[in-house]
Amino acid sequence: MTARRRAPTGRGDVVYPAYWLAAALLIGVTLLGVPLDQPAAMGVATIVFIGGGLPHGAYDIALLRRSVALDRLGMVLAVGGYVAIALLMVFLWMSMPLVALILFLAAAAVHFGEDWPMLQEPLLRVAAGAAVIAAATIGHPAEVAALFVAMSDPRAAVIAQVITAAAPVALLVTAIGIALAWREGSLSWATAMTLCLVLLVVLPPVMGFALFFAFLHSPRHLAQARARLHDMTLARWVGTGALLSSLAILGWLGLRTMAPAHLDPIVVAQAFQLLASVAVPHLLLSRWIERRLACAPHLPPADDASVSNDAPRDRGPF
Incomplete structure (x- = not known):
């Protein structure tokens, strides 16, 4: 039997103080009766x-450059392919939004997993990755269904019903994962994820997702990329994240302006559509990089912050 793996540093056993502060704030305002919907x-x-989630995919190209040697043409092709996949997702939102929604939910489950x-x-x-969506659906089935419909079309309400039906299985698997994390010493992660799932059930879906995505999921992936x-110097690190995230937002707004009739005007729905458009290429590239690193033990692992003498110096994202 294969031995269980403890969550690696920067992924499963690191919870940053900002998460506890944000969770405490949400609990406090909920107890005070402040309407969060x-x-x-x-x-x-x-x-x-x-703002808290987009940057964790902004370093994909820099990570690609670090994991494989590419000449200028290879880098142009890689960046072009990345952008093409994102544009394909935008096209799906405009022409086949139900298909785009299903792809988004599947990619989210795999990525969160x-x-x-x-x-x-x-x-x-x-x-376990799908439990984030399932918990929100159990707590607020009508709101989640309405969001899915706003993102695609009325048939999307059926997807919310399917997720609700599958939610007990997803949450049971997640409970097993939390128990394993606790037994293996990842106490902060186990506690944080348990609290997060409870808040996803209690809080409005967008609020609960913001807590998970911006304060629990994204920071650990940013730590791994860092x-x-x-x-990479801190200034270039911050600049890369801000620049590429801003370009993604501006690009989405530009496409939204050119095709206003095909995208729902609700800001929350558009935000999730934007997130989905960049999530799919991010997922594909990050999984390829993980396999590349697994097959190349000479490359620095995610939790190795040491600088070797022959490590390439700061060359920026491109």
């Missing part, structure tokens, strides 16, 4: 999950 609150949550390395079977990791790109 109003447009203003939803707008703040949308800004938080876009990467936070559960203590679960050996890939299907179990996907189920460790691999340890020789």
